[in-house]
Amino acid sequence: MAETxxxxxxxxxxxxxxxxxxxxxxxxxxxxxxPVQYPLGILGEHNWTRENAGLFDVSHMGQSxxxxxxxxxxxxxxxxxxxxxxxxxxxxxxxxxxxxxLNAEGGILDDLMVTRHADPAxxxxxxxxxxxxxxxxxxxxxxxxxxxxxxxxxxDDQALLALQGPKAASVxxxxxxxxxxxxxxxxxxxLIEGVHAYVSRSGYTGEDGFEISVKADExxxxxxxxxxDDRVKAIGLGARDSLRLxxxxxxxxxxxxxxxSPVEGALTWSIQKRRREEGGFPGAARIQxxxxxxxxxxxxxxxxxxxxxxxEGAEIMAGGRKIGIVTSGGFGPxxxxxxxxxxxxxxxxxxxxxxxxxxxxxxxxxxxAKLPFVPNRFYRGVK
Amino acid sequence: MTTKYTKDHEYIxxxxxxxxxxxxxxxxxxxxxxxxxxxxxxxxxxxxxxEAAVVESVKAASEIYAPxxxxxxxxxxxLEAAPATVNEDSAGAGWFLKLKLADxxxxxxxxSEAEYEAYLKTIS
Numbered sequence: 237m238a239e240t241x242x243x244x245x246x247x248x249x250x251x252x253x254x255x256x257x258x259x260x261x262x263x264x265x266x267x268x269x270x271p272v273q274y275p276l277g278i279l280g281e282h283n284w285t286r287e288n289a290g291l292f293d294v295s296h297m298g299q300s301x302x303x304x305x306x307x308x309x310x311x312x313x314x315x316x317x318x319x320x321x322x323x324x325x326x327x328x329x330x331x332x333x334x335x336x337x338l339n340a341e342g343g344i345l346d347d348l349m350v351t352r353h354a355d356p357a358x359x360x361x362x363x364x365x366x367x368x369x370x371x372x373x374x375x376x377x378x379x380x381x382x383x384x385x386x387x388x389x390x391x392d393d394q395a396l397l398a399l400q401g402p403k404a405a406s407v408x409x410x411x412x413x414x415x416x417x418x419x420x421x422x423x424x425x426x427l428i429e430g431v432h433a434y435v436s437r438s439g440y441t442g443e444d445g446f447e448i449s450v451k452a453d454e455x456x457x458x459x460x461x462x463x464x465d466d467r468v469k470a471i472g473l474g475a476r477d478s479l480r481l482x483x484x485x486x487x488x489x490x491x492x493x494x495x496x497s498p499v500e501g502a503l504t505w506s507i508q509k510r511r512r513e514e515g516g517f518p519g520a521a522r523i524q525x526x527x528x529x530x531x532x533x534x535x536x537x538x539x540x541x542x543x544x545x546x547x548e549g550a551e552i553m554a555g556g557r558k559i560g561i562v563t564s565g566g567f568g569p570x571x572x573x574x575x576x577x578x579x580x581x582x583x584x585x586x587x588x589x590x591x592x593x594x595x596x597x598x599x600x601x602x603x604x605a606k607l608p609f610v611p612n613r614f615y616r617g618v619k
Numbered sequence: 620m621t622t623k624y625t626k627d628h629e630y631i632x633x634x635x636x637x638x639x640x641x642x643x644x645x646x647x648x649x650x651x652x653x654x655x656x657x658x659x660x661x662x663x664x665x666x667x668x669x670e671a672a673v674v675e676s677v678k679a680a681s682e683i684y685a686p687x688x689x690x691x692x693x694x695x696x697x698l699e700a701a702p703a704t705v706n707e708d709s710a711g712a713g714w715f716l717k718l719k720l721a722d723x724x725x726x727x728x729x730x731s732e733a734e735y736e737a738y739l740k741t742i743s
Binding site: 272273279282477544566569574 | 651652654655657673675676677678679680699702
């Protein structure tokens with residue numbers, strides 16, 4: 237059994253001592269000392285989240301506001317739209333979108349969530365949530381490109397919790413009934429245990445759920461109040477990874493990076509019609525061309541036959557040659573088998589296409605698969 | 620019968636000139652839920668310290684090294700259908716493979732149970 241040691245000092249979240257007390261197995265992730273699992277273990281935590289409600293500390297992620305001195309949403313939206321390909325201008329109050337920070341070549345510098353603040357008193361404020369490993373570069377990149385009068389305010393004073401799973405809504409509504417009917421990808425203020433929280437109905441597990449932003453010194457209280465509900469268990473990064481992989485969601489630095497465009501990454505759905513037509517984002521010429529003509533490679537799901545997982549870096553073969561590479565791979569507890577994603581030449585991207593995966597010198601039979609592996613269960617409102 | 624241990628947390632339980640190789644309880648705890656074990660072909664010759672098998676947890680793949688040199692004479696086929704046996708009974712039903720020892724004197728370089736217990740205290 238090989239192990240690797242980490243020696244550089246790690247940052248901690250406001251809940252670090254809670255994870256240690258709960259028996260969390262702490263590992264270095266994106267510069268933070270984070271729980272990869274609790275005593276329940278990754279399989280148990282994964283399945284608990286799919287069946288009940290899982291509570292995650294995601295305070296390592298970067299929260300910031302973009303605000304304009306003139307209080308105008310249009311000013312802020314147009315500034316941010318020069319860096320990302322999503323339609324921000326037409327966000328309604330409290331509406332949230334997934335997007336990507338792009339470099340001049342249309343490669344992905346990071347993926348992020350952008351929310352227009354729900355409170356009219358905060359009109360003109362956008363809330364960004366970016367990946368922990370990228371946040372310093374992201375903030376520098378964004379700040380350097382904002383026009384005069386528009387500023388990025390780091391919200392390092394805020395913790396971020398995620399409550400995910402089919403029982404998340406009823407658990408959180410027991411504290412804050414106003415969250416029950418929030419549609420997926422919307423945000424609002426809420427009071428939880430008398431604590432002011434900014435809640436969005438989103439997450440990264442494919443399940444219904446919420447992300448809850450609270451002041452760092454209130455995080456322990458909210459964490460404890462939610463965990464006191466016997467439908468809730470604490471979930472570590474290990475299960476977060478298997479949940480997002482089954483849900484077909486990208487992990488930055490693995491499934492997408494500066495060498496991949498949003499079109500190659502099968503994220504075209506996150507570029508709204510107005511932006512596709514108008515452009516005006518970095519790499520627009522390349523991305524508009526890719527939208528018209530397609531790309532040479534595409535991100536797809538990969539389903540190995542049998543029980544053996546193929547990990548990141550495994551080569552994808554067809555007709556005796558390499559046609560792609562696995563970018564995330566592991567075991568999907570809900571699928572009860574190995575799952576992965578990766579890039580293949582577009583001619584091989586149709587679901588059901590037989591391929592083989594090179595794992596430790598052996599060819600493992602697999603198929604290109606439709607994503608997600610487990611159907612999303614987002615809450616779209618009362619039908 | 621004698622059981623010896625490596626610093627990489629493999630054990631070898633020697634009966635005559637055959638050793639049963641597996642991972643220790645500490646190792647299975649560190650790995651977490653085992654979902655697949657990639658076992659070598661019967662008849663394969665492995666050198667001491669070379670990769671003998673790969674154990675896959677939900678999170679990662681980890682190499683299992685041969686504690687001593689030898690020839691694989693049997694593998695635990697039951698792990699294919701029930702890989703979690705490695706978690707449940709690593710010292711017993713969760714064994715990986717049986718090695719016909721090439722050089723019994725190589726065992727002298729491994730730790731006894733008491734030495735391994737002491738070693739665990741130094742790393743945790």
